[in-house]
Amino acid sequence: MKLQIQSISEIDKLVEAFLKVSNGEKIAFLYGDLGAGKTTFVKHLVKKLGSIDEASSPTYSLVNEYDVTEGKLYHMDLYRLNSEQEALEVGIEDYIYSGHFCMVEWPQIIEKLVDKAVEIHITTNEDESRSVEIDLVNY
Amino acid sequence: MSLILAIESSCDDTSAAVIRDGEVLSNVTATQTIHEQYGGVVPEVASRKHQINIIPVVKAALDKAQINKTQLTAIAVTRGPGLLGSLIVGVSFAKSLALALSIPLIDVNHMKAHILAHFAEDPKPSFPFLCLTVSGGHTQIVKVTAPLEMQILGSTIDDAAGEAFDKSGKIMGLKYPAGPEMDKLAQNGNPIFQFAEPKVNGLNFSFSGLKTSILYFLKKQLKTNPNFIDENINDICASVQHQIVYILIKKLKQAASETGIREIAIAGGVSANSGLRKELAIAGKECGWNTYIPDFQYCTDNAGMIGVAAEFSYREKDFSDLNMVPQARLKME
Numbered sequence: 001m002k003l004q005i006q007s008i009s010e011i012d013k014l015v016e017a018f019l020k021v022s023n024g025e026k027i028a029f030l031y032g033d034l035g036a037g038k039t040t041f042v043k044h045l046v047k048k049l050g051s052i053d054e055a056s057s058p059t060y061s062l063v064n065e066y067d068v069t070e071g072k073l074y075h076m077d078l079y080r081l082n083s084e085q086e087a088l089e090v091g092i093e094d095y096i097y098s099g100h101f102c103m104v105e106w107p108q109i110i111e112k113l114v115d116k117a118v119e120i121h122i123t124t125n126e127d128e129s130r131s132v133e134i135d136l137v138n139y
Numbered sequence: 140m141s142l143i144l145a146i147e148s149s150c151d152d153t154s155a156a157v158i159r160d161g162e163v164l165s166n167v168t169a170t171q172t173i174h175e176q177y178g179g180v181v182p183e184v185a186s187r188k189h190q191i192n193i194i195p196v197v198k199a200a201l202d203k204a205q206i207n208k209t210q211l212t213a214i215a216v217t218r219g220p221g222l223l224g225s226l227i228v229g230v231s232f233a234k235s236l237a238l239a240l241s242i243p244l245i246d247v248n249h250m251k252a253h254i255l256a257h258f259a260e261d262p263k264p265s266f267p268f269l270c271l272t273v274s275g276g277h278t279q280i281v282k283v284t285a286p287l288e289m290q291i292l293g294s295t296i297d298d299a300a301g302e303a304f305d306k307s308g309k310i311m312g313l314k315y316p317a318g319p320e321m322d323k324l325a326q327n328g329n330p331i332f333q334f335a336e337p338k339v340n341g342l343n344f345s346f347s348g349l350k351t352s353i354l355y356f357l358k359k360q361l362k363t364n365p366n367f368i369d370e371n372i373n374d375i376c377a378s379v380q381h382q383i384v385y386i387l388i389k390k391l392k393q394a395a396s397e398t399g400i401r402e403i404a405i406a407g408g409v410s411a412n413s414g415l416r417k418e419l420a421i422a423g424k425e426c427g428w429n430t431y432i433p434d435f436q437y438c439t440d441n442a443g444m445i446g447v448a449a450e451f452s453y454r455e456k457d458f459s460d461l462n463m464v465p466q467a468r469l470k471m472e
Contacts, residue, residue: 008351034306035351039297057298057347059306060276061150062222065467080315089188091224128355 005130008037014120014132015044021134022118027096029107032122037130041120042075042103049073049101058105062090073101084109115139141453142206143213144197144236145446148229149221149249150276152439153192157204158215158446163259164204166436166443169196189228197232200442211242213458215449218246219469226465234461243458245449249440250471253406254283255451256437256444264402264431271391273415274407274439275301275316278344278387280394281471286451289471292394293342300383301409303346307353307379311368321376322412328373330381332356337386342394344386353379380414388418395426404431410438 003017018028018041030038043055050069058064058077066073074095081087087110096102096114104110107117121133140160147154154168169192201208216233219226230246237244254270257263264270267284269292278301279294298306301318308317335352337345357375360367368375395403405419410432423430437444452458 034310035354039347043297054296056295057302059302060274060299061220063467090222094224 001134003132003134005132007128008040008130011037011040011044012048014041014134015048017132017134018045018118018120019048021136023136025116025118025136026099026101027114027116028103028118028120029111030103030105030120030122031107032120033124036122036124038105038122039075039077041122042105045103046073046075063095068101071100072098073103074098075103075105077105078109079106081109084112087113111139141212141450142210143215143245143446143449143453144200144208144211145215145247145442145449146193146197146229146233147217147249147252147440147442147445148189148193148225149217149219150225150440152441153189153196153229154440154442155193155197155200156442156446157200157206158443158450159204161258161447161450163443163446164206165200166441167196167200167203168439168441189225193228193232208236208240211240213237213243213245213449213453214240215245215247215445215452217249217252217445218459218463219466220249221465221467223465223467226467230463230465234463238461243453244461244463245452245457246459246463247445247448247452248469248471249445250277250279250281251287251289252444252448253277254281254289254404255286255448256406256433256441257404257431258286259437259443259447260434262431264404264429266402267398267400268402268404268431269391269394269398269400270404270406271387272407273300273387273405273409275299275305275318275409277407278346280342280390282394282398282400286448287455287457291471292398293344293390295344295346296339297345297347298350300344300346300387301407303349303383304380304409304412306350308376310350310354310357311372311375318409318412321380322414324373324376325380325414326377328371328375328377330378331374332371332378334378334382336382342390342397344390346383346386349382349386380412384412384414384418387415388422391419392422392426395428401426401428402431403428406433406438408439411435
């Protein structure tokens, strides 16, 4: 599914699209450059899923967890990690096989660890609008 | 007399320290040198690496303090916040050692310990004081009424200040984490470029918008001059640093004025930033503050601060039982 977002203030459109496309799948891989809006998307999703928590960046902490109506949401950023081995040493499988929501930024190194995930690719255009592709992908 | 072994394993670093009556005798963080001396290797970033690190680091801390483990009177450990897998290693090790030595266990909140690091050495702030904790993972202003009584007045709603440095640097092509490198370059430049100031209510912070503002600014400039970054790197760094520091100091001033408190401290890894130190000194003079910055070894994640914080609990006999479990999201209040 393709989506145009005029500015980051319309990020809730992406939240709606995610809930539709995911069809119950709780793992999402987020692709996009620095400043594309990956963390902003998760922030809005966390609210939409009924949490009172304010989601902040997990770049340093690697994993942030939030209580949502339907259990937990793990927000991960693998930017600082270099390999699947490092991700495993962090205990990444404990999160992605937990059955809870897992929103993963910079997921390239763990793509082989799951059977399917919702892939969200965000591209920033010249005029600062965003083009988004969002699909449920089987690996 | 208290003789506390403190252990910290909440994020990347494994650290151990020995504290006697509040004085830090040793404060050791896992490095290649420790491993050459005590065995093992250091993987880059990981959490299960704490399992490899913890014994050599504890041995090194005891050796350096010239203390035998049988002399210890308590074991202190970071309970949270942090990465669960990392915290579990420290907590399990601390519990086992406390049990084996039949001495009390003290659990410590990592964020409180950053603040209490001010009590490792003189000069120490007097109560109540405000502390701005700024690091790669945190940005918050805390009102400290007593050693164990703290209230968060404001914190970041997205990126931490240290992260804003690291990511802005990355956009400019500096190696991640770019904070220290940016600080160096900024000292040779002038803050001639302007970036958007985030609008956040109260004493909260936001740095995500600043990162995007820098990104768009550079993209625009590169279109007309492909060498813009190389030619202006010092001034860009100075401008970014100026803006981040300006935001931090502005909120700190607001907090001081709202609370009427003039004892002002900063903590966390970003306290090493020369721009922040300079502006804090200027603001201090202007507003009549007494300002406090801990020695750098107590600014980054370290076990020394965990031990210093634990000493306060030790005096109150505030011990934890062996059912204590680590908490990734441990609250401060």
